[in-house]
Every structure is written in structure tokens, then in C-alpha cells.
Amino acid sequence: xxxxxxxxxxxxxxxxxxxxxxxxxxxxxxxxxxxxxxxxxxxxxxxxxxxxxxxxxxxxxxxxxxxxxxxxxxxxxxxxxxxxxxxxxxxxxxxxxxxxxxxxxxxxxxxxxxxxxxxxxxxxxxxxxxxxxxxxxxxxxxxxxxxxxxxxxxxxxxxxxxxxxxxxxxxxxxxxxxxxxxxxxxxxxxxxxxxxxxxxxxxxxxxxxxxxx
Amino acid sequence: xxxxxxxxxxxxxxxxxxxxxxxxxxxxxxxxxxxxxxxxxxxxxxxxxxxxxxxxxxxxxxxxxxxxxxxxxxxxxxxxxxxxxxxxxxxxxxxxxxxxxxxxxxxxxxxxxxxxxxxxxxxxxxxxxxxxxxxxxxxxxxxxxxxxxxxxxxxxxxxxxxxxxxxxxxxxxxxxxxxxxxxxxxxxxxxxxxxxxxxxxxxxxxxxxxxxx
DNA sequence: ACCTGAACACCGTTCAAGT
DNA sequence: ACCTGAACACCGTTCAAGT
Numbered sequence: 001x002x003x004x005x006x007x008x009x010x011x012x013x014x015x016x017x018x019x020x021x022x023x024x025x026x027x028x029x030x031x032x033x034x035x036x037x038x039x040x041x042x043x044x045x046x047x048x049x050x051x052x053x054x055x056x057x058x059x060x061x062x063x064x065x066x067x068x069x070x071x072x073x074x075x076x077x078x079x080x081x082x083x084x085x086x087x088x089x090x091x092x093x094x095x096x097x098x099x100x101x102x103x104x105x106x107x108x109x110x111x112x113x114x115x116x117x118x119x120x121x122x123x124x125x126x127x128x129x130x131x132x133x134x135x136x137x138x139x140x141x142x143x144x145x146x147x148x149x150x151x152x153x154x155x156x157x158x159x160x161x162x163x164x165x166x167x168x169x170x171x172x173x174x175x176x177x178x179x180x181x182x183x184x185x186x187x188x189x190x191x192x193x194x195x196x197x198x199x200x201x202x203x204x205x206x207x208x209x210x211x212x213x
Numbered sequence: 214x215x216x217x218x219x220x221x222x223x224x225x226x227x228x229x230x231x232x233x234x235x236x237x238x239x240x241x242x243x244x245x246x247x248x249x250x251x252x253x254x255x256x257x258x259x260x261x262x263x264x265x266x267x268x269x270x271x272x273x274x275x276x277x278x279x280x281x282x283x284x285x286x287x288x289x290x291x292x293x294x295x296x297x298x299x300x301x302x303x304x305x306x307x308x309x310x311x312x313x314x315x316x317x318x319x320x321x322x323x324x325x326x327x328x329x330x331x332x333x334x335x336x337x338x339x340x341x342x343x344x345x346x347x348x349x350x351x352x353x354x355x356x357x358x359x360x361x362x363x364x365x366x367x368x369x370x371x372x373x374x375x376x377x378x379x380x381x382x383x384x385x386x387x388x389x390x391x392x393x394x395x396x397x398x399x400x401x402x403x404x405x406x407x408x409x410x411x412x413x414x415x416x417x418x419x420x421x422x423x424x425x426x
Numbered sequence: 427a428c429c430t431g432a433a434c435a436c437c438g439t440t441c442a443a444g445t
Numbered sequence: 446a447c448c449t450g451a452a453c454a455c456c457g458t459t460c461a462a463g464t
Contacts (some may be wrong), residue, residue: 288429
């Protein structure tokens with residue numbers, strides 16, 4: 001009982017050398033992503049800033065791609081959390097209004113986390129086929145949309161048409177705006193958060209009008 | 214008259230050493246892009262395949278980014294051509310149907326030229342701010358949409374609401390599908406051309422229904 | 427079990443020098 | 446005017462060797 005040395009060593013969490021290197025690499029990776037942008041993200045730089053040799057990350061990630069996938073996963077988790085919270089918050093509203101709020105939440109996320117969006121949906125992940133988990137996470141938002149539509153059909157506020165097509169219609173529109181914003185294409189990227197929200201609201205209204213019975 | 218030597222030399226167009234290096238680099242760049250994908254596109258590799266030293270491209274492009282911008286510009290030109298041809302071809306139809314065809318043409322382009330779309334809208338172009346021309350080319354499609362909407366309002370087939378919002382609604386939806394397809398996100402990317410066209414048609418119909426008076 | 431250092435084969439970019 | 450070769454400062458990845 002006196003000489004157990006295996007667990008008591010982790011006194012200073014600021015010295016990674018042992019212990020929590022993997023999460024430290026992920027955190028530093030997205031820190032670089034947010035501050036320097038997407039071009040500055042190199043495995044060597046991440047290792048350097050975390051104070052570890054450039055070969056060390058290879059004990060925790062198969063390659064650079066694996067690190068990026070981990071960052072993307074965090075992004076999807078964050079996005080899904082915000083969407084679920086929106087869904088909860090708007091529980092009392094009718095389907096079209098909830099639908100609208102979900103779309104606005106997605107776009108708001110994209111505006112606030114551009115770099116995340118680039119990593120989540122851009123071409124940084126070379127072999128996405130190897131990571132089917134990612135695709136499932138993307139579907140998290142779709143599920144919320146379809147549930148909302150279903151409730152809308154039950155209460156008679158949404159037309160009794162194919163849910164999947166309707167959900168995809170909304171997701172695609174909202175995703176399109178989001179990517180144009182994240183990649184700073186088109187004038188819409190220069191709007192501030194409030195302007196973007198108003199404009200997006202009008203766009204979504206155009207779509208919702210077409211989904212009513 | 215006998216000894217003019219300045220123009221008569223270009224006999225063998227297959228020897229780039231003099232002459233048309235710049236277009237050759239652009240062509241080879243997108244050839245690599247299409248065959249090997251987006252990760253394999255390095256300036257040195259382009260130079261190598263064109264049979265020229267790795268420093269030679271720098272006489273024609275300021276940096277790698279400039280080459281990529283040139284490729285993206287070709288992509289935009291191609292996309293705009295297809296959209297304009299669609300617009301011409303559907304001259305006899307009413308606005309909602311033309312609107313629909315324009316959207317389908319955009320998505321069809323994205324399906325057939327994934328790599329182009331990645332370069333045109335992805336994060337490969339580091340300093341897009343330096344190239345406002347690109348943004349103008351993006352707007353080419355938007356102009357067609359707005360014109361169509363205007364005609365629709367004149368003939369009474371489109372609601373008398375803000376054209377810009379309506380055009381953006383359509384562009385965003387269609388762009389969203391296109392990027393999900395180009396980046397192979399979501400199940401929609403696994404559809405073949407016919408399936409994708411049918412599904413997209415239904416999505417666009419949802420939107421058009423909301424744009425009617 | 428986890429990390430380091432050297433090594434390899436690549437990059438993008440620059441610059442003196444060649445024709 | 447256009448191109449080359451060497452050089453520089455970076456990469457990602459591997460692997461023997463260290464603790």
C-alpha cells in the first residue's frame with residue numbers, strides 16, 4: 001500500500017510526457033485550425049506546440065488523416081449538440097417553426113465555426129470511406145429533421161409527402177448556405193450574424209411555404 | 214522577306230520548351246485532379262509531367278495558389294456555359310420549369326465534375342480575397358436565376374417577393390446537394406446520375422411550390 | 427508502453443546562372 | 446524572355462533505439 005507508483009504520478013497535468021497526449025493533440029489541432037486556419041495544420045506543428053517529438057503522434061494516430069478525422073468528429077458532436085438543444089428548446093412550437101429554427105441553428109453553427117465546417121465537410125479527410133462513423137454523425141441532424149416533419153404531418157401542418165425528400169430539401173438548402181459562408185464564397189459570407197439570420201430565415205420560409213399541405 | 218525567323222519556328226506543338234507552357238500547366242493540373250484526385254496535385258508533379266523543371270511554372274504563376282485559381286476559373290467557365298445552354302434550351306418553358314432545369318443542370322455538373330467543384334468551392338484556394346474575379350464568376354449562375362424569376366413574376370408564375378432571396382434559396386439548395394455529392398458526404402453521393410436527377414427534381418419541386426403566388 | 431532522433435522521399439519557393 | 450540546378454525550409458512517415 002505504501003509503494004504503489006503506477007497511478008500517483010499524474011500530479012502535473014501540464015506535463016504531457018506521460019498520459020493524455022492523444023486528447024492534447026486533438027485540442028491543439030483545432031486550436032491551430034481556429035487561429036491560423038486550415039493551411040497551417042501540420043502534424044509536425046501540432047507535435048511541436050504540444051512539446052513532443054514529431055514522431056510521437058504516430059503512437060496515437062495512424063496518420064495525419066486520423067487526427068483530422070478526430071477533429072471532424074468533435075465538430076459533428078458539437079453541431080449535433082446544438083441541433084438537439086434547439087429541438088428541445090422549440091418543443092412547444094409547431095413543426096414548421098421548429099423546422100425553421102433547426103435550419104437557423106445549423107447556419108449559425110457554420111457562421112461561428114467556419115474552420116470546423118471546412119474540416120467536417122471539406123476535402124481534408126482523404127479517405128472518408130474508411131470512416132463510416134462520420135457519415136452516421138452527419139445523419140444525426142437529418143434524423144431530427146425527419147422527426148419534426150413526421151410530427152408536422154401528424155398535426156397537419158406539413159404536407160403528406162415523402163419525408164426523406166423534404167428533409168433533404170431543407171438540409172441541402174441550409175447546408176449550401178453554410179458552406180458558402182464557411183468557405184467565404186458569395187456576398188452572403190460578408191453578412192454579420194444578425195443579417196445572415198434574417199436572410200436565411202427568409203430563404204427557409206420560401207421552402208416551408210412549399211412544404212405546407 | 215526571306216529571313217523572318219521569329220514566327221515560323223512553332224512547328225512541333227508537342228515540344229513546349231518554348232511557347233505555350235502556361236496553358237499546358239493548367240491542362241495537366243486538371244488532368245491530375247481528375248485522375249488522381251485533389252491530394253496529388255503538386256506544382257512539382259505538374260511540372261514533371263509536362264517535362265519541365267520544377268521552377269519553370271514560376272515564370273507563369275506567382276505561386277501554387279495562382280495555378281489552382283486558373284483551374285477553378287476554367288471550372289466556373291464550364292459551369293456557366295452549361296447553365297447558359299440550359300437557359301437557352303428551355304427558352305420556351307415557363308419560369309418554374311426553367312428554374313427547375315437550371316438547378317438540375319448545376320447538380321448534374323457537380324456529379325460529373327466532382328474534382329472541379331472541390332477546387333471551385335473548397336479550401337484549396339488559400340487567399341480567395343485576392344481573386345474577386347472568382348466571386349464574379351460564381352455570380353454568373355445567380356444572374357440567370359434572377360432573370361428567370363423576374364420573367365416568372367412578369368408572367369405571374371412566380372410570387373412577387375424579393376428576387377434575391379428567392380434566387381439564393383434555389384442556389385443554396387442546389388449548391389448544398391452539389392457539395393454533398395462532390396465531397397461524397399451522405400448517401401445521396403452514392404446515387405447514379407438518373408437517381409440523383411429524380412431525387413433532386415423532387416427537392417426542387419418542394420422549393421418551387423413555395424415560390425408560386 | 428510510450429517517446430526520440432535520424433533518415434527518406436517528398437513539398438513550395440527562391441535565386442543565381444544558363445540559352 | 447524563358448528555363449535550369451542547386452539550395453532552403455518545410456512536410457508526412459518509418460524505424461531502430463532509448464526509458
